[in-house]
Amino acid sequence: MIGLLVAAPLLGAALLLLGGRRLDRVGHWLGLAASAASLVFALVLFTDLLGKDGEERSLHQHLFSWVPVADFRADVAFQLDQLSMTFVLLITSVGTLIHLYSVGYMEHDERRRRFFGYLNLFLAAMLLLVLADNYLLLYVGWEGVGLASYLLIGFWQHKPSAATAAKKAFVVNRVGDVGLSLAILLMFTTFGSFSFTHVFAGVDGASEATLTGIGLMLLLAACGKSAQVPLQSWLGDAMEGPTPVSALIHAATMVTAGVYLVTRSGVVFDAAPDAQTVVITVGAVTLLFGAIVGCAKDDIKKALAGSTMSQIGYMMLAAGLGPLGYVFAIMHLVTHGFFKAGLFLGAGSVMHGMNDEVDMRRYGGLRKHMPITFATFGLAYLAIIGFPYLSGFFSKDEIIYAGFAKGGNEGWLLGGVMLLGAALTAYYMTRIMLMTFFGEKRWQPDEAGHEPHPHESPLVMTVPMLILAVGSVAAGFVFDSGERFVKWLEPVTGLAHGDSPVSHGEVSIAATVVMLLGVGGAYLQYGRREVPAVAPAGRLLTRAARRDLLQDDFNHVAFVQTGNYLTRGLVYLDHKLVDGMVNGTAAAFGGLSGRLRRVQNGFARSYAVSMFGGTALLVAATLLMRAV
C-alpha cells in the first residue's frame, strides 16, 4: 500500500514522459489522476493509522534489498509514521490541487504533457523522500526532487535565464547533497548502518563530536534544499519556473524537506546541542534575511520567495529548538503549505490575467477585476501575517512561544528576532497586497502594444485557490483545538514544555501588536501614497535587499570567478605542463634522433669505419679481459 503511494505518480510520470505525442490531449488529466490516486491512497492509509493507538501508528514495508555489499545493506523499504503521514497528506493534497490548477494555467503551453510528467515525477520523488526508512533511500528522493525541481525551473528552456536558474538550483542543491552524503558516510562508519532505526538506536553510544558532525552535515543538506543561509541563493532565481511549480515545489513541499530532515533526525540533534545551536542560528539569520529581501522585491514571485525563505527560517529555528519546537515546526510547515501555495496560486492567477507581468509596480487596483483571486489571496495574506484565529496565528505564535521557552538570554533573543520577523512579515505582505490589489491601475501596454486585460481565471484555477484559502483559514484552528496536532505527532518527535518567562497569551498579544505595526507601516508607505511605477533609487539597505543582500555578488566573486580562473588555469596547465612535458620528451627524442641520424650518412665507408672501430674495441676488450 505504501509502495502504491509512490508508484502511482511514478507510473504517471513514466507514461507521460515516454508516451509521446499520442498522450498530448489527455496527458494533463492523466497526471491529475495519478496525483489524485496518490491522495486517495494517502487518505486510506490515514484512516488506517487513525484507527491505531498513538504508539503503534507506524507501518513498515520492505520491498527489496537494494545494494548489498558486505556490511553495507541498503534496502528499499518504507516507513509510514505520523510525521511521514503528515507530509504525505500535505504533498498529495496540495499536489493534487496544484495539478488541477495547472490544467488551466498551462493550457496554452504546447509542452503541457511534459509539464505534468515532471510534476508527477516530483510527487513520486517527494513521497519517496518522506517515506524512506533509511537515509540512503531518503537521499534518492532528495536528489529526485532536486531533479524534478531542475526540470521544472528550467521548463521554459528557451529562456536562457530559466536554464541558468535551473542549473544554479541544482548545483547549489548538490552542495547540500554533499552534506547529506557525508552524513550518511559518517553514520555508516559509526553505526554500520544508516536506517533510521539503527542510527537512532545507536545514538546513545556515539561520541558527541561524531553526532555534531552528522548533525552539521545534515544541516548543510537541509540548508541546500530549504534555501537557508548560506545556500539560499537559488530560491529567488527558481521563480523563473511556471508559477504552479513555485507554489508546489518552492513554497509548499520541496523546500520544507530540510525541516523534515532535521525533525526526522531529531534524535541525533537532541544529542548534539552544538549542532542544534547552529540550526537555530541558521534559522534566525534566514528568517530575517528572507524578510528583508521580501520587503524590497518588486517582482511579486520573488517577494513571495523571500517570504518563503523567511517562513522556513521560522520552521528551521523551531526544529533547532528540539522537542520544544519540532511539533510546531511541522505545524507551521503544514499551514504554511496551505497559505503560501494559495498566495503563489493567486500570484499565478494575477500573472495569468496580466500577460505574465510580474512587476507589482505595474499592477494596482486589481481587486475589482479579479474578485475571487483577491478574496483567496487576501485570506492567505491574513493567515501568513498571523491574523488572530487564522492558521498562521496558531502555528507562528507557538514557534515564538517555543523560542521564549528556550529560556535565559537566548530565549529573549530568539523571541525578539521572531517578533521582528513577524513585523517584517506583516510589512512585506501588506506591501504586496496593497501594490497588487489596491490603489490605481498602473499597467501599460507592453512592447508589442498589447494592453493587458485583467480578468478572473477559469474555474480549474480558482477552485484550488478557494480550497487552499479554506485551508489557510481553518487549518490552524482545526489543529489547535484540543491540541490534536500535538498529540498526533508527539509519539514521533517528542514534546517538551520549556520554562517560558512569558505566557502564551502574552506572546499572542505581542505578536498581534507587532503584526499591526507592520501592517500600519506598509499602509503608510504604500496605501496612503501613490506607488511609483518605476522603483525609486532607495537607500543602501533597499538596494542591497533588491540584490538579495549581495549574495549573488558574493558567490560570483568567491566561487564563480575563482572557479573560472582555476579552470582556465588548469586547462592551460594540462596543455602546457602535463601534455607539454610528454610532448617535450617526444620532441627531445626527435631532436636527438635527428642528430644521430647524421651518422647514418649512407656512405658504405663510414659504416666500415664504425665496423672496424667496433672490431678494434672488441679485440681490445678481449685482450683486457685476458690481462685482468
Add this chain to the structure above:
Amino acid sequence: MSFPLLTATAAVPAIGAVATAAVPAARRTGAKWLALAFSLVTVGFAAAVLLRFDTGSGADRFQLTESHSWIEDFGVRYELGVDGIGATMIALTAVLVPFLIGAGWNDADPVEGEPQATRRWRPTQGFFALILMVEAMVVLSFAATDVFLFYLFFEAMLIPMYFLIGGFGDRAGEQGEEGQARQRSYAAVKFLLYNLVGGLVMLAAVIGLYAQTADQLDAGTFSLQAILEARASGDLDFSTGVERWLFLGFFFAFAIKAPLWPLHTWLPNAMGEATAPVAVLITAIVDKVGTFAMLRFCLGLFPEASDWATPVILVLSLVSILYGALVALGQRDMKRLIAYASISHFGFIVLGVFAMTSQGQGGATLYMINHGIATAALLLVAGFLIARRGSRLIGDYGGVQKTAPVLAGTFLVGGLATLSLPGTGPFVSEFLVLVGTFSRHQAVGIIACTGIVLAALYVLVLYQRTMTGPVRAGLEKLPDLRVRELAVVTPLIGLLLFLGVYPKPLTEIVNPAVEHTLSDVHQTDPEPQIDVSEVEAAE
C-alpha cells in the same frame, strides 16, 4: 572436458572480425549486419558465462577455467578463468559492442566522391572487423589467468585500437579535412606510444615475476592461480624491494591505461578525434582493462606493495577526480569534455580499488560497469548530435531541446547518469566507493565528495549550453533521433535505470570475488564504532 565457454566467447567476435573483413566491398550493408549478428551471438555467450557462474558460498574463486600448455619452456600456459569481476566485465563488453556497432552503423561508410573510393576500398568492413577484434582481445584479457597471456592481449588490443583511432575520425573538426587527419594521426600515435611505454614497463615486471618464480619454485610459471597459491603457502616470498618494483611495473601500465593523472593526456586526444563509438570503446571497455587489472594483478600478486603504495595512489586518484572535473569544465569540445569527465570517474574507480574495503572494491567494479554504460549513452548521443551539425564545439550549439526534444532528453538522462543521480546505476557505485573510502580514509572521502558538485556543474553546463536557450542559427531543422539511434540509446538508458534500482544481481556475482581480493591483501573491513546488532535482533 567441458565446453570451453570463455574461449568461445572470445572466438565468436574474432571469427566475426575475419568474416566481416572478408565481405566484398559492394556488400557494405551485409558486412554491418554480419558484424551485428556476431556481436549479438557474443552477448549470448557472455550471458551463458554469467548464468553458469556459481555464486554459492563454496564456489571456486576462478570458474569456467581452461588450461592448456602453450610455451612449455617458459611455463606459459593458455589459462582462462573468471571470478565475479571478470565475468561481469566480460558481460559489459559483450553488451556494449552491439550498441557501438549500431551507433557507428554509417560512421565508416566511404564518403561519396572520395578519391580512394575504388573497387577494393572497404573501410566499413575494416571498421566493424576492428571493433570485433578489439572485443575478442578485451574478453581474453578479462578472462586470462596467466600473466603472460594477459600481457599478450593487453598489448595486442592496441593494434586494432590504433587503426580505429587513426583511420576513422568523425568528419567534424575545426581545422578542415587535412588538419583533422593530422590531429587524428597525432592522437592515434599518442595513444599507441603511451600504452606501449606502459606495456614495456609491464613486460619488464612480467619477466621479473617469472624470474622470481623460477628462482623460488620448482619451475617458473606465469599462472596467477599457481602464484597466488604459492604466495599463500609461503613457497613464494618476494623481498620488499622486489615486490615494490614489480608492483610499480604493473601499476604503471595500468595507470596509463586507466588513465590516472598525470598519465591521462592521451585520452582526451584519442576520444576527441575518434568517432563516438570508438571513443566509447576506448573509455568504456578498453580502459576498464586497466582498472580491472589493478584489482586482479596489482592487489592479488603484490599485497604488501599495494599497501605501501596506497597513500600515493589515493592522492593521485583524488587529483584525477578533481582535476578531471575542473578541466572538463573548461573544455570547448564536447567529446574532450566527456573525456575529462571520464578521467574524473576513473579517479573514483581507482580510489575504490585502493580503498581496500569490500564496499570500495565492489563499488569500483560496479562503477566500471555503470560508467561504461553511462558514458556510452552520453557519448553516443553526443555523437549523433555531432554527426548532425558537423561540429564538436559546444559553442556551435544551443536550443537543440526545441528542435530535437528526444535527442535532448536522452542526452540529459545520459548526463544525469554521468553525474551519478540516484536512481541511475552510477549513483550506487559512486556511493559505494565513497563509503568504502570514507570508512578507511575519512579525509580522502570528504575531498572526493566534492567531486559530486563538480560533476553536476560540468554536465549541466554542457546541457545548458547545447540544449537550452534560443535555437542557434543552422539548427532550426535539426532532425530528432532516428529509429536506429533510438534503438541504440533506449536499451542503454533502460540498463542504467535498472542497475540504479536493482543492482543486486551484479553485486551478488561481484561480492565473492571482492572478498577473495581483500583476503589477498590481508585486509578486512573496518568495524563500525557502535554495534547496533542487538537492535536488529530485537526487531
Add this chain to the structure above:
Amino acid sequence: MNPENYLYLAALLFTLGACGVLLRRNAIVVFMCIELMLNAANLLLVTFSRMHGNLEGQIMAFFVMVVAAAEVVVGLAIIVMVYRSRHSASVDDASLMKL
C-alpha cells in the same frame, strides 16, 4: 728466426688491407683490399698450422680461398652491374642507405 714473424707480417698486411677498405673509393680497389685481408688471414692460418703441427689450419685456409673465389665472382658481377647502371664504380656514389 721464429715463425711468429709470419704472424706479425700477417697482422700488418691485414691492417693495411683494412685501411685500404676505409680509404679507397673505387669499389674494385676496395675489393682488392679485402682480398689482401683474406690473404693475411690465410697466412696466419698456414703459420698456425705449422706451429701446431696440424693440417687443419691449411684446410681452413683452403676453404677461405674457395669462398673468396666465389665471393670475387659474385662481387665483381655486382660491381659490373652497378657500373652499368650508375656509370661509376665509386662506393661513395651509392649512398642510398640513408633515409
Add this chain to the structure above:
Amino acid sequence: MSTLTTLAAETSTSTGEAVQFWVLAPLAVVGALCTVLLRRAVHSALCLAGTMVILALFYLANGAYFLGVVQIVVYTGAVMMLFLFVLMLVGVSATDSLKETLTGQRWLAAACGLGLGILLLSGIAQASAGSFTGLAEANADGNVHGLAALLFTRYVVAFEITGILLTIAAIGATLLTHRQRIERNKTQREQAEERVRKGTQVTPLPAPGVYARHNAVDLPGLLPDGTPSELTVNATLRARGQVREVHAEALAGVAALEEHTARYHGQRRPKRAVTAPRGAAVTGGAEEPPATQTTQAAAGEDGAGSTGDAAAASRDAEEARK
C-alpha cells in the same frame, strides 16, 4: 719434394728461411702499401698480385705446398686476372682520387687501422709460445696426401657445400651480369624523335679538333672565344680523363689568324682577347678530375650552353675560309 719436406719438418727455422723472410716480407709490405696508395687501379692490382706471389712463397716455406701452388694458380692466376678484366671493362684508366670527401674519414680510418694493428700485434706478442711443433709429422705422407685425407673424410660435407657454393656463385654471376633485352631496339627515327623531344642536344655534337687544325680525337675543338670545348671530345675519353691539352701557342695562332682575316676583310670587329683557356679545367682534369658526378653535371650544362657557341664557331670558320 723430399728436401722441402725435411725443411718443413725441422722444429726451428733455417737461416735460409730467415733470409727469405727478411727479403720478401718488406717487399710484401711495400706491395700492400702500393695496393692501398696507388691511384690507378691497375697499378694497385699488379701490386696486389705481387704481394700474393710473395705470400705464396711464404706458404711454401711454411710447409703448405698445396696451398702455395693454389695461391699462385687460383689467386694470382685467376682471381687477380678477373680483377684486371673487370678493371678493363669498367675503364682501365679511370684513376681514383685519393682526396678524401668524407669529413674525418681519413683520420678515423687511420686511427682504426693503427689501433687495430697495434692491438693485433700486441695480441700476437702476448700469445707467443716460443717453440713450435712443425709439420714434419703431419706432412709425413706428403702435404697433398695429408690435406686430402682430412678434406675427404672429416671435412667432406663442408667440401661438398663449397662445391655447391661455387656453382651458385658461377650461376649468380652469370645471372647478374647477363642483361636480357626486354624491348626491341629503337629505330634511328625513334632515336631522332626522342632527341628532339628531349631538346638538350638536338644537333650532333661538334667534332673534335676541327678548328685547332688537328684531327686527333683527343684534342678538344675551340669555341669562338678560343676556349677549348670538352664537349667535342668523345665521352669515353672524357670519362677517362684523356683529353689532350690545347697548348697556348695554338691559341695564340688562332688569335693571329682571326686578326689577319679581319684585316683582310677590312672589317671592324670587336677586339677579342683570347682569354686564358678555360681548358685549365680540362688540362687539370688529367691530374685531378673532379668527382664524376660533378663532371657530368658540368658537361650537361656546357652542352646546353655551348651548342650555340659551337655553331657560331663553325660559321666563323667558314668565313675564315673565304
